Amino acid sequence: MNYFLQETKKSVLSALWLMILTFPLMVLKVNIFESVVTLRWNNMIWIGIGTFFLSWLWRFLLDRKENGSGNKTQETEIPGKFSLRKSLNEKRIKIPTLAVLAVLVLAFPFMVKFYQVSIMTSALMFVILGLGLNIVIGYGGLLHLGYAAFYAMGAYSYGLLYLYWGVQFWVALPLGAVSGAVFGIVIGVPVLRLRGDYLAIVTLAFGEIARLLLENMSGFTKGPEGIAQIPRPAFFVKLSLQGATTYLFYICIVLVLFTIFIIRRLEDSRIGRALEAMKEDDIAAQSMGIDLAKTKLITFALGAVWAGMVGVLLASKTTYINPGSFTLMESVMILVAVVLGGTGSIPGVILGAFLVTLIPEYFRVLADYRMLMFGVALVVMSIFRPQGIIPRVRKRYLVGEDKI
Amino acid sequence: MSRTILDITDFSMVFGGLRAVDHVHMHIDEGEIVALIGPNGAGKTTLFNCVTGVYTPSEGDIRVSGSDSEMIRTNGKKPNKITELGLARTFQNIRLFSSMTALENVMIGRHPKLKAGIFGAIFRDKKTMTEEAQVITDSLSILRKLDLEKYANEPASSLPYGAQRLLEIARAMATEPQLLLLDEPAAGMNPQETKELDDTIKRIRDEEGMTILLIEHDMSLVMSLSERIYVLDYGKMIAQGSPDEMKSDPAVIKAYLGE
Numbered sequence: 001m002n003y004f005l006q007e008t009k010k011s012v013l014s015a016l017w018l019m020i021l022t023f024p025l026m027v028l029k030v031n032i033f034e035s036v037v038t039l040r041w042n043n044m045i046w047i048g049i050g051t052f053f054l055s056w057l058w059r060f061l062l063d064r065k066e067n068g069s070g071n072k073t074q075e076t077e078i079p080g081k082f083s084l085r086k087s088l089n090e091k092r093i094k095i096p097t098l099a100v101l102a103v104l105v106l107a108f109p110f111m112v113k114f115y116q117v118s119i120m121t122s123a124l125m126f127v128i129l130g131l132g133l134n135i136v137i138g139y140g141g142l143l144h145l146g147y148a149a150f151y152a153m154g155a156y157s158y159g160l161l162y163l164y165w166g167v168q169f170w171v172a173l174p175l176g177a178v179s180g181a182v183f184g185i186v187i188g189v190p191v192l193r194l195r196g197d198y199l200a201i202v203t204l205a206f207g208e209i210a211r212l213l214l215e216n217m218s219g220f221t222k223g224p225e226g227i228a229q230i231p232r233p234a235f236f237v238k239l240s241l242q243g244a245t246t247y248l249f250y251i252c253i254v255l256v257l258f259t260i261f262i263i264r265r266l267e268d269s270r271i272g273r274a275l276e277a278m279k280e281d282d283i284a285a286q287s288m289g290i291d292l293a294k295t296k297l298i299t300f301a302l303g304a305v306w307a308g309m310v311g312v313l314l315a316s317k318t319t320y321i322n323p324g325s326f327t328l329m330e331s332v333m334i335l336v337a338v339v340l341g342g343t344g345s346i347p348g349v350i351l352g353a354f355l356v357t358l359i360p361e362y363f364r365v366l367a368d369y370r371m372l373m374f375g376v377a378l379v380v381m382s383i384f385r386p387q388g389i390i391p392r393v394r395k396r397y398l399v400g401e402d403k404i
Numbered sequence: 405m406s407r408t409i410l411d412i413t414d415f416s417m418v419f420g421g422l423r424a425v426d427h428v429h430m431h432i433d434e435g436e437i438v439a440l441i442g443p444n445g446a447g448k449t450t451l452f453n454c455v456t457g458v459y460t461p462s463e464g465d466i467r468v469s470g471s472d473s474e475m476i477r478t479n480g481k482k483p484n485k486i487t488e489l490g491l492a493r494t495f496q497n498i499r500l501f502s503s504m505t506a507l508e509n510v511m512i513g514r515h516p517k518l519k520a521g522i523f524g525a526i527f528r529d530k531k532t533m534t535e536e537a538q539v540i541t542d543s544l545s546i547l548r549k550l551d552l553e554k555y556a557n558e559p560a561s562s563l564p565y566g567a568q569r570l571l572e573i574a575r576a577m578a579t580e581p582q583l584l585l586l587d588e589p590a591a592g593m594n595p596q597e598t599k600e601l602d603d604t605i606k607r608i609r610d611e612e613g614m615t616i617l618l619i620e621h622d623m624s625l626v627m628s629l630s631e632r633i634y635v636l637d638y639g640k641m642i643a644q645g646s647p648d649e650m651k652s653d654p655a656v657i658k659a660y661l662g663e
Contacts, residue, residue, distance in 0.1 A: 262526055269525030269536070270518050273504075277512045280501035287456060287495075289487035289516030289579055298522065396557050397507055397540055 007059065015051040019044050065384055105253060109246040117249050121317060123357040124252035125310045130337040130353035131259045131346065132306025137335070138344030138392075139272060140299035141279025143200040146187070146207025147334050150304040152214060152326035153183045154311020159227035159321050160220075169233035173312050180308020181301040183210075188300035192293050195282065207331055214323040226322025230315045248317055255313070259306055260346055266302065268395060275299055336374050340381060342388025351389055407434045409583050409615050410455070410491075411475060415464030417450050417639075424450040426639040427464070432583065437609055437616045439626045442636035443659060448619045449496060451636070452587055456493045457483035469582065488516050492581035494572040496588045496619075502561035506552055506571055509560050510543040513578025543578060549611075550574045550604060566597040570604070577608065584608070586618040590625050598625055605629055627651075635659065 026043040030036075088094060109117045129151065136144045154176035161167035161175065191202050214221050221227070232244035239247055266272050274295050277285040286292050315321045333356055341352020360370045381388070412430040416423060425447040432438050440448050454461045460480045467475035468489050478486050492513075501509050518539065524532035547553045550570045555563050560571060569589055576584055589605070590598045602625055608614055620626045626633065627647045635643040635650060637659040643650060650656050 265528065266522070266525050269532075270515065270520045270539075271522055271525050273508060273512055274515060276504060276508075277501050277515075280503060281499050283458070283483075284495065284499040284501065285512070286483040287458075287487060287493055288512050288575065289484045290512070291482070291484045302522070394503075394505065394559075396505075 007056065010059070011052045011055045014055040015048045018051045019048045022047055061384070109249055114242050114245065118245050118317075119358070119361050121245060121249045121252050123354055124249070124256055125313050125317070126334070126337065126357045127256050127350050127353040128252070128259050128306050128310050128313075129334050130341070130349040131256075131263055132303050132310070133334050134338050134344065134346070134349045135263065135266070135275075135306075136299055136303035137338055138349070139267065139275040139279065140296070140303075141275075142296065142299060143196070143203075144300075144303070145200050145204035145328070145331055145335070146210070147303070147307060148326040148328070148330040149187070149207040149210035150180045150183060150307035151311045151314070151330065152210055152323070153304070154180050154308030155315040155321045155325070156214060156221060156227075156311070157308070158312040158315040159230055162230050163222075163227055169231065169312070169316050172316075173309060176308040176312035177305045178308070180304040180306070180311065183308070184300035184302075184304030185297050188297045192296055204328065204331075207326075207328060211323045211326050214326070221323075224322060224324070226320055226324075227315075228320045230319045230321065232316050232319060245317070248313065252313065255309065256350075263346060271295075271298060333374075336378065340374075340377060340389065342390045342392060345388060345390050345392035348388045348390035348392070407469060407473065408432070408475070409434050409469050410617070411465075411467040412451075412455070413465050413467075415451075415454070415466060416462050417447070417454055417459060418462040423639050425454070425636075428636070428639075428641045430634055430641070430644075432615060432617055434582070434615055435609065435613065436632060437605070437618070437630050439630035439633045440617060440619050440636060441621070441623075441626055441633060445638075446636040447639040448636055449587060452493065452585055452619060455486075456491060456585060457481050457486040484516070487579055487581075490580070490582035491585060492576035492579040492583075493585040494569075494576050494587055494589060496591065498568050498572060500560040500568060500571060500575070503559055505557050506547060506560055506563060506574075507540070507543055507556040509571055509575050510546050510578045511539050513546075513575040514539050514543060516579055546574050546578050549577075549608075566593050566601075569593065569601075573604075573608075577612065577614070581614060583615045583617060586616065586620075588619055588621065590620060590622045598622060601625070602628055 023044065026047060027040050029038045029040060031038065088097065108120065129147070132150075133144065133147050136142050136147070157176045157179040158167070158169070158172040161172055167175070187203070187206050191199055191206075194202055215224050217223070218225075232239065232241075233247055233251065235243070235247050274285070274290045275298075277288065277290055278292060278295050278299075282292055285295075314325070318325075334353075337352040337356040338349050339352070340355060341350065342348025356374070359373075360367050366373060385391075408431055410430070410432040412428060415425065415428050415430075417425040428451065440451065442448055450459070453459045455466055455478075457478065464479075466478050468478050468486070468491060470476040470489065476489060478489065481489075501512060504512070518535055520532045520535055524535075544553065544556065547556055550573065552567060552570055552574060555567060555571075560568065563571060569592075573584070573586065573589065576586075586605070590601055593601060605616060605618075606629065609616055618626075618629070630647060633644065633647055633650045634641060635653075635656050637655075642655045642659060643653045645653070
């Protein structure tokens with residue numbers, strides 16, 4: 001009973017606190033035409049009641065998490081228990097699942113409206129961005145807040161190459177990737193000595209500098225008005241809008257697969273291990289003979305390649321680019337996708353990218369609140385599931401008696 | 405006379421107004437086990453950090469033997485370059501890659517001995533694949549030497565404390581150093597574990613032919629292991645010699661017990 005009273009007291013206090021805090025916003029309403037202030041007291045009551053129950057729920061969940069965590073720290077596999085991850089790895093299930101998925105993906109543009117294909121293409125582009133940033137954050141452990149600058153680099157290299165030399169999509173795609181990587185290294189050099197918060201701040205600044213440069217070098221980049229009428233990719237002949245988008249959809253699918261393939265190989269290699277060691281403890285890593293400067297530059301370059309490529313895709317999809325598409329918000333959204341899905345986990349990041357792009361698309365009603373939603377989601381995730389929705393699974397090497 | 409591995413001459417390290425290490429001379433020959441002792445704050449770890457490149461020495465020279473009996477000056481070289489010259493260390497406060505498995509930790513130690521780059525990783529050519537397979541076998545055999553094989557797939561952070569200390573040594577051994585620098589390897593170990601560590605270190609020296617420099621506070625371990633001892637106090641080298649000489653050296657007794 002005492003416990004119950006205490007909890008109620010806490011909830012009442014939080015309710016009161018939020019009632020006072022939101023008073024100017026929710027209760028006061030100033031009518032400037034009639035110079036009167038109306039007070040909407042019932043708003044305050046609703047906030048009070050809502051907060052009261054929410055804080056109860058919140059503390060109940062926290063309590064459950066704390067008491068339940070004792071026996072769930074080590075995720076041991078119970079034989080006989082159904083595990084999605086395990087059964088997906090069985091050949092009998094894995095191959096048909098992949099086949100169905102492949103057919104669905106291939107047929108997708110013919111099953112749904114054009115609008116859906118367009119949205120899905122954007123989502124796939126976001127997936128590649130997420131996977132790219134995941135190299136920098138998930139593997140290298142370098143908190144990079146200026147990722148949109150790499151993205152802009154790719155988009156502008158296609159835009160400018162087309163504008164001045166009429167370069168076509170397929171030539172621009174690898175060039176975009178290369179220019180992303182070069183820009184990654186250029187940014188990487190001055191931040192070599194930084195880590196943690198300082199690195200985050202400087203990369204954030206670089207992101208903004210890149211955008212401002214694009215905005216202000218109007219002679220070269222056409223400034224804020226942007227570059228228009230960039231051609232869509234042509235499939236031997238010039239395609240209609242629908243055709244080109246469908247084509248881009250398939251290109252994106254192939255590129256996503258390509259990205260996953262490359263990243264998985266990198267992850268399980270000498271370079272991948274070096275990145276991870278750097279993330280875990282850079283002093284120890286350096287003492288083990290890992291060249292930190294080189295590894296950091298590799299991380300930035302590997303991360304930027306994908307952003308550069310997606311930049312080219314974006315330019316060819318929207319046919320119009322301007323610096324406004326590459327704001328800090330863009331970098332933050334990619335970061336949210338990575339953190340929400342599961343830092344370092346490929347399936348996690350893919351899911352995160354889909355969530356971040358598709359939820360605001362399909363729930364237009366909530367579009368105004370999407371930042372609020374992602375904020376809440378991040379707070380909830382960082383408390384209840386800090387490793388992300390689909391956490392990373394470590395590779396196990398066959399040792400001793402496991403050895404076949 | 406055997407080859408000199410590490411030669412420190414007239415070396416000082418100054419932090420602002422503090423002389424942490426003051427005009428120290430020191431040398432280590434191949435195959436020796438040498439201990440560096442001294443009260444807390446004497447400058448032992450500072451010396452270690454300078455030797456391994458974490459700090460750049462303020463004065464003096466640190467030389468490491470190179471490939472053809474030529475001494476290479478390492479002042480100001482980056483830690484990874486010094487590791488490539490054949491110096492590997494452990495840390496006083498364990499610095500394992502805690503979420504990586506024990507095996508992966510040792511595999512990181514193999515890093516400077518490997519060559520595969522980005523393209524090797526992507527194309528997985530035959531050379532890279534044989535190298536990868538080799539790393540795993542090599543790393544496992546290093547784990548086996550220190551009796552850590554049973555932990556191979558365990559995350560480093562979940563190992564028992566003593567095993568974590570050993571894993572740090574295993575990781576350092578993986579770089580195939582000529583000189584292994586151990587910073588308080590027995591800190592926090594119980595007497596049984598310390599005894600085992602004593603045997604292990606001797607075995608590493610005898611079987612792997614590694615030279616060992618260790619910092620240690622556990623005097624029984626120092627006395628049983630080391631062939632020569634350097635004593636540092638307030639940054640100054642106050643004595644050096646065999647364990648027996650050190651036991652009766654008035655300067656050492658004064659530094660440890662006061663007058």
